[in-house]
Amino acid sequence: MTARPLLAVDGIAKRFRGLRAVDGVGFDVPQGGIVALIGPNGAGKTTVFNLIAGVYRPDAGRIFLDGADITGLRPDQICKAGIARTFQIVRPFGGLSVLDNVVVGALRQTADLAAARRAALAILERLGLAAKAAQPAHALTLPERKRLETARALATRPKLLLLDEVMAGLRPVEIDGMVAVLTALCRETGLTILLTEHVMRAVMALSHKIVVLHHGQKICEGPPAIVARDPQVLRSYLGSVGRHGGGVAVPC
Amino acid sequence: MRAPFSSLFAGRPRRAPAALALFVAAMAAMPLVAGDYLLSVLILVLFAAYLAQAWNIMMGFAGLLSIGHALYIGIGAYASAALFVHYGTSPWIGMLAGVTIAALAGAAIGALSFRFKVGGVYFALLTIAFAEFTRILADHFGWIGASSGLFLPVANRATSDVWHLRGAPVMFYYLLLAAVLALLALGRLLLGRRIGYYWQAIREDEEAAKALGIDVFRCKLAAVTLSAGLTAVAGVFHAFYYNNLYPETIFAIGRSVELMLPAIIGGLGTLFGPILGAFLLTGLSEALTNATADWGIDGLKQLLYGLVLAIVVVLRPDGIWPWIAARLGLGAAPHPPASRVPPSARERSEGALPQGQP
Numbered sequence: 001m002t003a004r005p006l007l008a009v010d011g012i013a014k015r016f017r018g019l020r021a022v023d024g025v026g027f028d029v030p031q032g033g034i035v036a037l038i039g040p041n042g043a044g045k046t047t048v049f050n051l052i053a054g055v056y057r058p059d060a061g062r063i064f065l066d067g068a069d070i071t072g073l074r075p076d077q078i079c080k081a082g083i084a085r086t087f088q089i090v091r092p093f094g095g096l097s098v099l100d101n102v103v104v105g106a107l108r109q110t111a112d113l114a115a116a117r118r119a120a121l122a123i124l125e126r127l128g129l130a131a132k133a134a135q136p137a138h139a140l141t142l143p144e145r146k147r148l149e150t151a152r153a154l155a156t157r158p159k160l161l162l163l164d165e166v167m168a169g170l171r172p173v174e175i176d177g178m179v180a181v182l183t184a185l186c187r188e189t190g191l192t193i194l195l196t197e198h199v200m201r202a203v204m205a206l207s208h209k210i211v212v213l214h215h216g217q218k219i220c221e222g223p224p225a226i227v228a229r230d231p232q233v234l235r236s237y238l239g240s241v242g243r244h245g246g247g248v249a250v251p252c
Numbered sequence: 253m254r255a256p257f258s259s260l261f262a263g264r265p266r267r268a269p270a271a272l273a274l275f276v277a278a279m280a281a282m283p284l285v286a287g288d289y290l291l292s293v294l295i296l297v298l299f300a301a302y303l304a305q306a307w308n309i310m311m312g313f314a315g316l317l318s319i320g321h322a323l324y325i326g327i328g329a330y331a332s333a334a335l336f337v338h339y340g341t342s343p344w345i346g347m348l349a350g351v352t353i354a355a356l357a358g359a360a361i362g363a364l365s366f367r368f369k370v371g372g373v374y375f376a377l378l379t380i381a382f383a384e385f386t387r388i389l390a391d392h393f394g395w396i397g398a399s400s401g402l403f404l405p406v407a408n409r410a411t412s413d414v415w416h417l418r419g420a421p422v423m424f425y426y427l428l429l430a431a432v433l434a435l436l437a438l439g440r441l442l443l444g445r446r447i448g449y450y451w452q453a454i455r456e457d458e459e460a461a462k463a464l465g466i467d468v469f470r471c472k473l474a475a476v477t478l479s480a481g482l483t484a485v486a487g488v489f490h491a492f493y494y495n496n497l498y499p500e501t502i503f504a505i506g507r508s509v510e511l512m513l514p515a516i517i518g519g520l521g522t523l524f525g526p527i528l529g530a531f532l533l534t535g536l537s538e539a540l541t542n543a544t545a546d547w548g549i550d551g552l553k554q555l556l557y558g559l560v561l562a563i564v565v566v567l568r569p570d571g572i573w574p575w576i577a578a579r580l581g582l583g584a585a586p587h588p589p590a591s592r593v594p595p596s597a598r599e600r601s602e603g604a605l606p607q608g609q610p
């Protein structure tokens with residue numbers, strides 16, 4: 001582990017018309033690590049992603065990538081700085097083929113179309129979408145679209161990948177497959193991942209560290225085994241079961 | 253590895269270049285067999301094709317709706333014609349001036365809109381506003397003849413002076429044909445490069461495009477600037493073919509709307525759609541004019557024309573070219589825009605997902 005974290009989030013906050021969606025959240029993502037950001041629905045996970053990815057400018061706090069202050073940069077500048085993200089509500093380029101969706105990402109690294117195609121195809125291969133390469137993206141099923149989100153983001157060859165619930169709707173075998181792909185990527189390429197996920201099976205298998213959000217605040221942070229036993233975490237999840245009709249996961 | 257690759261190029265089989273060669277040969281030979289009337293109609297077709305192609309770069313490739321493209325035609329026409337009338341400047345030099353001014357105008361309108369996040373319909377309204385504003389300015393601009401018009405000395409139709417664009421219609425025919433083919437080649441080149449991919453990404457989903465590192469502002473600006481500059485070229489030919497210019501006709505909204513139709517009918521975002529659409533619509537318009545002239549009912553032509561447009565749009569919302577191309581085994585041209593999946597269906601399937609199990 002390097003001394004300096006790849007991503008350092010320091011006291012970021014974001015309000016939406018009085019609602020404190022993210023309220024002074026800070027955490028580090030170590031170089032090469034996989035960190036999970038979890039919490040009940042509406043806890044502020046996606047908003048944290050949007051703050052890091054430059055969709056919103058934080059009302060307070062700072063964000064550093066590799067020690068450089070990236071607070072307030074535009075989304076395209078954030079991507080160029082080395083952070084790629086997926087969208088929880090998928091945003092495929094519907095009229096383009098699956099391959100071309102990923103080619104758009106790969107063109108970040110090279111202007112050579114043939115090279116971008118090769119890179120894109122290799123990534124599709126890896127994520128099990130190669131057979132669908134020629135199909136229009138709007139013809140994919142939702143789990144496939146989530147994988148396409150991941151493929152497209154990976155194609156930009158980021159230092160840090162932000163994955164927002166890419167495993168929702170996957171069957172357990174598919175989840176294990178995805179977990180294997182992501183761990184292998186981190187091992188082979190030194191990729192760092194920050195992910196949000198309600199699928200605890202994936203969170204426990206993947207993450208070196210878990211950060212728990214509740215009502216926009218960080219309530220717990222630590223290795224999976226510790227976090228899963230934290231009473232406050234359990235309470236926030238159980239408490240939310242009633243409110244959200246049992247739609248959330250219970251850790252462990 | 254092989255399967256997806258080969259199926260990707262299935263859209264571009266050997267038949268396509270042969271069909272293109274046949275089309276070019278037929279168009280090149282046309283003046284040898286066509287009479288004056290047919291040639292004049294074909295010139296209208298080529299004007300329409302060129303303008304729709306230039307407009308398609310914005311709307312078809314990048315998803316930017318301009319309903320003010322008459323502005324750029326007018327700028328090209330007036331710049332070259334005024335320079336010719338006042339100084340005897342060659343229209344090719346005038347074209348340089350017209351294209352530059354039009355490109356700058358496009359860039360200014362684009363920069364203003366995109367900087368202040370004016371998008372979609374509001375952007376379209378703004379393009380209309382600028383065209384109208386310029387029309388009113390031109391109405392009071394004495395140097396270009398104001399509202400009473402600007403006239404070029406009538407051409408000597410016997411000899412063709414290409415340098416001064418004075419000559420027979422057949423000269424304009426070949427110049428326009430060359431322009432249409434050049435735009436076809438340019439379109440293909442652009443779609444195969446980074447900028448083409450980026451435009452299409454922006455057209456499909458701007459937020460997702462940004463997240464992939466695309467500088468949306470710059471890419472959109474490039475599309476408007478290029479489209480505007482190219483449109484001005486048609487304005488130059490227009491001025492020297494018709495020899496008269498009036499602000500209220502050259503800058504008319506009607507012209508802006510009309511020039512979009514071949515691209516929409518033919519297939520937005522496709523390379524050959526605007527050309528096919530120009531043939532169909534110009535042909536339809538001529539046929540209806542001839543047919544309804546005998547009946548003497550006012551407005552019947554417009555009514556029928558509108559009816560046919562409506563039917564085509566309902567039956568072939570992606571345009572006629574992708575459909576025909578598939579039938580002829582030419583493969584659909586690159587990528588039709590806009591997924592036909594309603595966003596509501598997308599949200600529903602998202603919401604229906606189990607939110608995770610322990």
Ligand SMILES: Nc1ncnc2c1ncn2[C@@H]1O[C@H](COP(=O)(O)OP(=O)(O)OP(=O)(O)O)[C@@H](O)[C@H]1O
Pocket residue numbers: 016019021039040041042043044045046047048088
């Ligand atoms: N653009 C916005 N405008 C207004 N309120 C918003 C906006 N985005 C998020 N919110 C609100 O902020 C809070 C946090 O939302 P967020 O999407 O970050 O939660 P989340 O943890 O990602 O939830 P989930 O697990 O359901 O994805 C919610 O109450 C949400 O309604």
Ligand SMILES: [Mg+2]
Pocket residue numbers: 045046047088164
């Ligand atoms: Mg979320």
